Amino acid sequence: MNKDVFFSSSTVKNFLNKLSYYLKSLPNDDRYRHIEEIKSELYEYALELDASKSVNDREIPEDVVNNFAPPKVIADEITEEYKDELGYYHKSNNNLIKYYTVFSIATLGGLSLPILFGEMNISSSLPLILFFLGSNIWFVSNRKILWNHHLLHYFQKMIRFCASALVALPLAFFAIRIIITSKIELFTLNYLIAYLTVTGCYLFFLTMMYRRNKQD
Structure with a gap:
């Protein structure tokens, strides 16, 4: 045949x-x-x-x-056959991914604060931006991640949480800012649009990483 x-x-x-x-x-x-x-x-x-x-x-x-x-x-x-060899490594690997997703999402969430304050403080925002970029560069370049089905399930849940939290948070800050100032400020509106665009790209990136590793 x-x-x-x-x-x-x-x-x-x-x-x-x-x-x-x-x-x-x-x-x-x-x-x-x-x-x-x-x-x-x-x-x-x-x-x-x-x-x-x-x-x-x-x-x-x-x-x-x-x-x-x-x-x-x-x-x-x-x-x-690999049970003893991979037991510790799997635990360490899973913890690293959990730390990455939690801190990466938390950092991006922190970058929504300028919407509430009506201005951007470069000295406080720059470390968050650098940390966010650095964590994602590490994630993309790391070839030692073992994408077992447990890790894929966790990653899928984090994407869902990210999709809801990182959209609701800036919109809530935007609404609070309007209540405080009784008007729509140009900076706040532009920053909200830029933030939601970045968040959309980030969610797309996470989804593509999930799908790619699920199919491999």
């Missing part, structure tokens, strides 16, 4: 995608190595079925997958 035809089957693709997802707790190199080993086993069995002529070519992919253990069972057996 042709290799490209076999691996283009939706049944085989779905099996391998699930396996890759459940192996996200492993470093990328190890994960890819194990997936390649499973792919070789799948194709070897497909060739055996093809040679025996006991199964129609179109039924081979489904028959092969049905004769293998479910992806989660295979992944659990593989990750068990």
Whole structure:
């Protein structure tokens, strides 16, 4: 059976995608190595079925997958070998991401204060801007993050929280500023628009990072 035809089957693709997802707790190199080993086993069995002529070519992919253990069972057996090695590292990795999301979102939230005060204090805002940029540069450049399903679930919750909090907060400050001054100030309005634009871009960035790592 042709290799490209076999691996283009939706049944085989779905099996391998699930396996890759459940192996996200492993470093990328190890994960890819194990997936390649499973792919070789799948194709070897497909060739055996093809040679025996006991199964129609179109039924081979489904028959092969049905004769293998479910992806989660295979992944659990593989990750068990790494349990001791990765236990501490996973905890440390998850904590780093939690610190990043909490402080990054808190920093961006702090940058909405000029809406309430009606002016921007460069000396107090600059450290927040630098911290926000630095934390996101670290996040993008960090290749050691292990995107297991627990971390992906946490990251998804933080995106939802960010979407509500970072939109509600500046709008609330804007409303309070109007009540205090009894007018709409040009600086406050422009800053609100700029802030919501940056927040929208940040949310888009977080969502793209989540989707990319979920699919890998």
